[in-house]
Amino acid sequence: MSEVHAVRRGLLRDRCAAAGSAAALVSRPANVRYLAGGAPPGAVLLLGPGEDVLLCPRAPAGEPGHGRPDEALRIVPPVAPGVDPVVAAADLAAASGAGSLAVEEHDLTVVRHRAIGRTAPRLRLADLGRLVEQHRIxxxxxxxxxxxxxxxxxxxxxxxxxxxxxxxxxxxxxxxxxxxxxxxxxxxxxxxxxxxxxxxxxxxxxxxxxxxxxxxxxxxxxxxxxxxxxxxxxxxxxxxxxxxxxxxxxxxxxxxxxxxxxxxxxxxxxxxxxxxxxxxxxxxxxxxxxxxxxxxxxxxxxxxxxxxxxxxxxxxxxxxxxxxxxxxxxxxxxxxxxxxxxxxxxxxxxxxxxxxxxxxxxxxxxxx
Amino acid sequence: MSEVHAVRRGLLRDRCAAAGSAAALVSRPANVRYLAGGAPPGAVLLLGPGEDVLLCPRAPAGEPGHGRPDEALRIVPPVAPGVDPVVAAADLAAASGAGSLAVEEHDLTVVRHRAIGRTAPRLRLADLGRLVEQHRIxxxxxxxxxxxxxxxxxxxxxxxxxxxxxxxxxxxxxxxxxxxxxxxxxxxxxxxxxxxxxxxxxxxxxxxxxxxxxxxxxxxxxxxxxxxxxxxxxxxxxxxxxxxxxxxxxxxxxxxxxxxxxxxxxxxxxxxxxxxxxxxxxxxxxxxxxxxxxxxxxxxxxxxxxxxxxxxxxxxxxxxxxxxxxxxxxxxxxxxxxxxxxxxxxxxxxxxxxxxxxxxxxxxxxxx
Structure with missing residues (x-):
C-alpha cells in the first residue's frame, strides 16, 4: 500500500507546486489518512518542501482502527505536549525554507490558522481548498x-x-x-x-x-x-x-x-x-x-x-x-x-x- | 429547566455587552446545548440583539440524545438547504441592527468565518473566546x-x-x-x-x-x-x-x-x-x-x-x-x-x- 500513498502525495505536491505553494499542510483527518495510509487521531501531514512528515500529538502505536502510517513517511511523535501539531508543522515548513504553505481553510479553525501565522510570520499562507477531497472521489x-x-x-x-x-x-x-x-x-x-x-x-x-x-x-x-x-x-x-x-x-x-x-x-x-x-x-x-x-x-x-x-x-x-x-x-x-x-x-x-x-x-x- | 437556560443566556449576553458586542453567535455544539437546553446536530444559537434564536439545519424533532430546545427560544427550522446556519445567523443579526457580533473563533473554520464576513460585511466580528466554556466549568x-x-x-x-x-x-x-x-x-x-x-x-x-x-x-x-x-x-x-x-x-x-x-x-x-x-x-x-x-x-x-x-x-x-x-x-x-x-x-x-x-x-x- 505504501507506494499508493506516495503516489497520492506526489500528485498533490505537483498540484500545489503548480499553484505556487512549495508546501502543503493537510489537517482534515480523512485526508491525512488518505495520504499517509494511517494516522493516530490529531495527526497532520506536511508535504514538502523537503521530505513528507507526519506530525502526531502522541506516538502512533497500538491503535487498531486508525491504520498504520506509510513507512516512507518521517514521523514526529509526539509533538511536544501542549503544542498544536499544525503549529509544529508550520514551524518545520518555515525552517525548511518554504516561502508559502497551503492549508485546509475548511478544516482549520480561525484560532489554529492564526496560531500558524504567528509562529511562522514569514510564511505566506494559501488555501489548499478541497483538493484532497477531490482526489478522493x-x-x-x-x-x-x-x-x-x-x-x-x-x-x-x-x-x-x-x-x-x-x-x-x-x-x-x-x-x-x-x-x-x-x-x-x-x-x-x-x-x-x-x-x-x-x-x-x-x-x-x-x-x-x-x-x-x-x-x-x-x-x-x-x-x-x-x-x-x-x-x-x-x-x-x-x-x-x-x-x-x-x-x-x-x-x-x-x-x-x-x-x-x-x-x-x-x-x-x-x-x-x-x-x-x-x-x-x-x-x-x-x-x-x-x-x-x-x-x-x-x-x-x-x-x-x-x-x-x-x-x-x-x-x-x-x-x-x-x-x-x-x-x-x-x-x-x-x-x-x-x-x-x-x-x-x-x-x-x-x-x-x-x-x-x-x-x-x-x-x-x-x-x- | 427552561428558566436555567434563560439565566445562562442572560449572563452571557451581559458579558458580551460589557465587552462591546450586542450580539453573540454560539456554534460549538456543547455550548449550544448548554445555553439552549437541547439542539439538533448542526444547530447554532444567536443571542441578541433582539430575541434569542436557535437556527437549525433541519427541524428539531424526534431526536433522542440531543434534548429539547428551551421553549423560550425562537426556532428557525430548517435554515434553507445548502445555507450554513452560522451564515443565516449573521444575516439575521445584521438585519436586527447589530453593529458587532462575537463569534467562537476556536470553533469556526476559516471558511465559515469568512462566509459570515461576506454575508454581513458591515458587521464587526469579534471573538467570543472560550467564555461559554468558562461558564460551564x-x-x-x-x-x-x-x-x-x-x-x-x-x-x-x-x-x-x-x-x-x-x-x-x-x-x-x-x-x-x-x-x-x-x-x-x-x-x-x-x-x-x-x-x-x-x-x-x-x-x-x-x-x-x-x-x-x-x-x-x-x-x-x-x-x-x-x-x-x-x-x-x-x-x-x-x-x-x-x-x-x-x-x-x-x-x-x-x-x-x-x-x-x-x-x-x-x-x-x-x-x-x-x-x-x-x-x-x-x-x-x-x-x-x-x-x-x-x-x-x-x-x-x-x-x-x-x-x-x-x-x-x-x-x-x-x-x-x-x-x-x-x-x-x-x-x-x-x-x-x-x-x-x-x-x-x-x-x-x-x-x-x-x-x-x-x-x-x-x-x-x-x-x-
Missing amino acids: VKDEEEIGCLRIAAEITDQALGELLESILVGRTERHLALELERRLVDHGADGPAFATSVATGPHAGQARHLPSDRRVEEGDFLSVRLGADYHGYRCQIGRTFVIGTAPAEWQIELYDLVFAAQRAGREALAPGAGYRDVDHAARHPLDAAGYGESLPPRTGHGVGLEIEEDPQLAPTAMGKLDACVPVTVGPGVHLPGRGGVRIDDTLVVRPEADGGPELLTMTTKELLAL | VKDEEEIGCLRIAAEITDQALGELLESILVGRTERHLALELERRLVDHGADGPAFATSVATGPHAGQARHLPSDRRVEEGDFLSVRLGADYHGYRCQIGRTFVIGTAPAEWQIELYDLVFAAQRAGREALAPGAGYRDVDHAARHPLDAAGYGESLPPRTGHGVGLEIEEDPQLAPTAMGKLDACVPVTVGPGVHLPGRGGVRIDDTLVVRPEADGGPELLTMTTKELLAL
Whole structure:
C-alpha cells in the first residue's frame, strides 16, 4: 500500500507546486489518512518542501482502527505536549525554507490558522481548498475492495437480525445488536451511528434509536454500515412487522422502491449529479411528496460516510467510473411512518455491466 | 429547566455587552446545548440583539440524545438547504441592527468565518473566546445530578461485566458488551469510545479495543462512561485475570493506586490545577515513571467528556466547589502492560465532607 500513498502525495505536491505553494499542510483527518495510509487521531501531514512528515500529538502505536502510517513517511511523535501539531508543522515548513504553505481553510479553525501565522510570520499562507477531497472521489480497486468487504459484513449483520424475533424489542437494542454483529463479522466498527426506526419513526432520514418497541403492523426501517479498514458503506432497508402489510404500506413501499431503482439506473459515467438526484426524486415529487423530501437522495462514500459527490438538485458535476455512491430516497408521513431504501453502488461503464451493487440484501418488502 | 437556560443566556449576553458586542453567535455544539437546553446536530444559537434564536439545519424533532430546545427560544427550522446556519445567523443579526457580533473563533473554520464576513460585511466580528466554556466549568446541582446518574449507570454496567467470564473473549467484544449494558441501564449512549485493554495493552491511555483475547495472568484495564442527558462521566479500573496477581503486578497496582488517591485527596476549592496534578504525578515520578506519563492526570467533565479544567503540570487556575473532574493516573510498561485507575469526583468544601466520589466501583485489585 505504501507506494499508493506516495503516489497520492506526489500528485498533490505537483498540484500545489503548480499553484505556487512549495508546501502543503493537510489537517482534515480523512485526508491525512488518505495520504499517509494511517494516522493516530490529531495527526497532520506536511508535504514538502523537503521530505513528507507526519506530525502526531502522541506516538502512533497500538491503535487498531486508525491504520498504520506509510513507512516512507518521517514521523514526529509526539509533538511536544501542549503544542498544536499544525503549529509544529508550520514551524518545520518555515525552517525548511518554504516561502508559502497551503492549508485546509475548511478544516482549520480561525484560532489554529492564526496560531500558524504567528509562529511562522514569514510564511505566506494559501488555501489548499478541497483538493484532497477531490482526489478522493474516484477510488482505486483496492479502495473499492475495502468497500466491497464492508458491504458484505453489513449484509451479514442485517441478515442475521432478520432471522431473529423483533416484536417487543426497542430501537436502541436492535441498533446495538446490529453494531455488535458488524464487529463480529470483522468490521473495525460501525461506519456511522446505526439508525433503527419503528412505527411512526420509520422512514425518517436521521432518526436516532429510542426506547420505542417494535409492534405488530409497524414499518421498521434500519440504516447501518460497516467500517472496514477506514472505508464506510451504507445500507437502508424497510420491512413490515406482522403477517401482511397494509394497503398503504404496500403502495408507499412500491413508490419508494421505484424511485430508488430509477436513481440506481441513472448511475453512469458522465451522468450529472443532479440528474441522478432528479431520477430518484421525480417519482416521489410526482406522487405529491416533493415538499417533505430531504435535500439530497445520495452521496459519495469512502473514508468518510458522507463525502463528495452530493446527489442533489443544485449539485454541479458529473459522475466518473469508480465513484462509489449511495442512492437512498425515502418518504416519511408524520404520525404514520415511512419507507427508506438505501444502497451503496460503484459507478461502472455500461460495457462493464453498469453500476456495481455492493449492498446485496433483498429489497423485496419482507413481512417479519 | 427552561428558566436555567434563560439565566445562562442572560449572563452571557451581559458579558458580551460589557465587552462591546450586542450580539453573540454560539456554534460549538456543547455550548449550544448548554445555553439552549437541547439542539439538533448542526444547530447554532444567536443571542441578541433582539430575541434569542436557535437556527437549525433541519427541524428539531424526534431526536433522542440531543434534548429539547428551551421553549423560550425562537426556532428557525430548517435554515434553507445548502445555507450554513452560522451564515443565516449573521444575516439575521445584521438585519436586527447589530453593529458587532462575537463569534467562537476556536470553533469556526476559516471558511465559515469568512462566509459570515461576506454575508454581513458591515458587521464587526469579534471573538467570543472560550467564555461559554468558562461558564460551564462550575456545575449546578441539576447538572451534578445528571453526572451522578451517569456514574451509577456506569458502575452497574461495569459490575455486571465483572461477574461474567472474561478469559478467551476479545477486547472488542468486551467493549461492545459494556456499551450495551450502559444503554440497558438507561444511558443515552456511551460518553466516549469504551477502552478495553488486555495484557501488554493494559494501562495505555487511549487504547482502542483490538481482537486480542483475555488470557490468564493478564492485566485488564477498562475505561468507560455513560452519557445521561448529555452529561458524561468516566471510570477506569484495572484487574488481573486468574487466581493470584504476580509480584510486579501488585507493586505496580499499589503505586498507581497511591498516586490516584493522592490526586483525589488534593481536590478542594482553591487547590491549583497543577497542584492536583502534582499530587497524582509525584509518586509515579519518584518511582521512575516520570518520562512515560501522559501530559495530564485528569480533566473536567460535563457536556463534553474532556473539558476544562485540565489537571496538568503547566495548567493555570484553581478549583472551585461544584467542579466535576476525573483523576486518573496510569503507568504503562511497554511489552508488559500496566495500570490505570480513574474516577469522576465533584470538588466540595471540607465542611461538606470533601470531594464527592461519583464512580463507586471498588478500587481493590480484583483477580477475576
